[in-house]
Amino acid sequence: MRLLHTSDWHLGRTLHRADLRAAQEMFLDHLVSVARAEQVDAVLVAGDIYDRAIPPVDAVQLCEDALLRLRDTGARVVLISGNHDSARRLGFGGKLFDVAGVHLRTRPADAATPILLSDRHGPVAVYGIPYLEPAAVRNELPDVASGGHAGVLTHAVNAINSDARRREVGRTVVVSHSWVTGGSVCESERDISLGGAGLVPSTLFDGFSYVALGHLHGRQELAENIRYSGSPLPYSFSESGHRKGSWLVELDAAGHVRAELIPAPVFKQLNVVSGTLPDLLTSPAYARYENDFVSVVLTDPVRPEGAMDALRTRFPHILVLAYEPSGAAPDGLGYRARVAGRDDLAVAEEFVRHVRNAPVTEGERALLRSAFAAAGGRADEDC
Numbered sequence: 001m002r003l004l005h006t007s008d009w010h011l012g013r014t015l016h017r018a019d020l021r022a023a024q025e026m027f028l029d030h031l032v033s034v035a036r037a038e039q040v041d042a043v044l045v046a047g048d049i050y051d052r053a054i055p056p057v058d059a060v061q062l063c064e065d066a067l068l069r070l071r072d073t074g075a076r077v078v079l080i081s082g083n084h085d086s087a088r089r090l091g092f093g094g095k096l097f098d099v100a101g102v103h104l105r106t107r108p109a110d111a112a113t114p115i116l117l118s119d120r121h122g123p124v125a126v127y128g129i130p131y132l133e134p135a136a137v138r139n140e141l142p143d144v145a146s147g148g149h150a151g152v153l154t155h156a157v158n159a160i161n162s163d164a165r166r167r168e169v170g171r172t173v174v175v176s177h178s179w180v181t182g183g184s185v186c187e188s189e190r191d192i193s194l195g196g197a198g199l200v201p202s203t204l205f206d207g208f209s210y211v212a213l214g215h216l217h218g219r220q221e222l223a224e225n226i227r228y229s230g231s232p233l234p235y236s237f238s239e240s241g242h243r244k245g246s247w248l249v250e251l252d253a254a255g256h257v258r259a260e261l262i263p264a265p266v267f268k269q270l271n272v273v274s275g276t277l278p279d280l281l282t283s284p285a286y287a288r289y290e291n292d293f294v295s296v297v298l299t300d301p302v303r304p305e306g307a308m309d310a311l312r313t314r315f316p317h318i319l320v321l322a323y324e325p326s327g328a329a330p331d332g333l334g335y336r337a338r339v340a341g342r343d344d345l346a347v348a349e350e351f352v353r354h355v356r357n358a359p360v361t362e363g364e365r366a367l368l369r370s371a372f373a374a375a376g377g378r379a380d381e382d383c
Contacts, residue, residue: 002037002120005247007046007214008231012059013119023267030265036073041117043075046214047082047177062107067102078115081106081130082177106130108137112159119255123330125169127160131177150200157204171255177214186217188236202226209255225257232264237295241269268293277304281314295320302358325357
């Protein structure tokens, strides 16, 4: 049995306002090609299909086209909702999709209803567990004891184990959108844990042939048979060093797995570069970043004016600009200590000095005085 494990497409997402539709189209084209070339039996999509509950129209069209083409390869498609998706919207028409071989699992009550696949060795039961927000599923699973996310997920896993025993299916696959203990997080994920309450132990999935996880954007292996595919694109600069892709999984007759990484195509590299503005604009050392999405950290002693416009002449895809002057050290003072004994003008002057790392000029001081005087005059008029 050949399975292709992917997750966290986040269709409709941008990267610091940069449109990623072309990059997402490239990945989905690649995924369809892999499914066809590898003759996979099923594509497992472990949640966060969209980036928000009400996705833009073009993201919905992109998803529909991808599902049609994946199904056209001959593979079945098993897709669950994640914490970014609206389970109700994504699951609309699920029973009709089932007939077509695209299986949406967005309702907690359906988690223990398997998609039954088969090969020459017999059946494989695939169970889809959507993201289970405890407060949101309480009405659908009234018999669940307290225990937060781990409690509702344990309930779902117990129901799945009962169903698998009843069916006497030896090979079982679970698709789940959850944060399993041991998984490494990225900046681009929405936190689903409060004080660790959203974490679940990997031992919860003991006994399954393969567990296809979604939610964490870094590809990782918690056990030979428990894996995150990660997101197909980097969605934050914290992922600049990630090697994105999908897992091609083979199940043998006994349910043992062999997984192979299928690298995703790279639309643009993400890189963080730092230096002074003159060096960044002229040094050959930075030429390799000119076509990348870049986050730039300026280290000039004084904040240069018009830096973003200047940098765009060499790095047209610059997305983030930060200023960290070389040699500067934090003074360790809190806000209360910084403003103690200072009037509004002094506080504003200190803010300008902090931002530019240079003393306020007489011209700037005059502008600040004028602004405070105008603001005070309007306040008097309002009274």
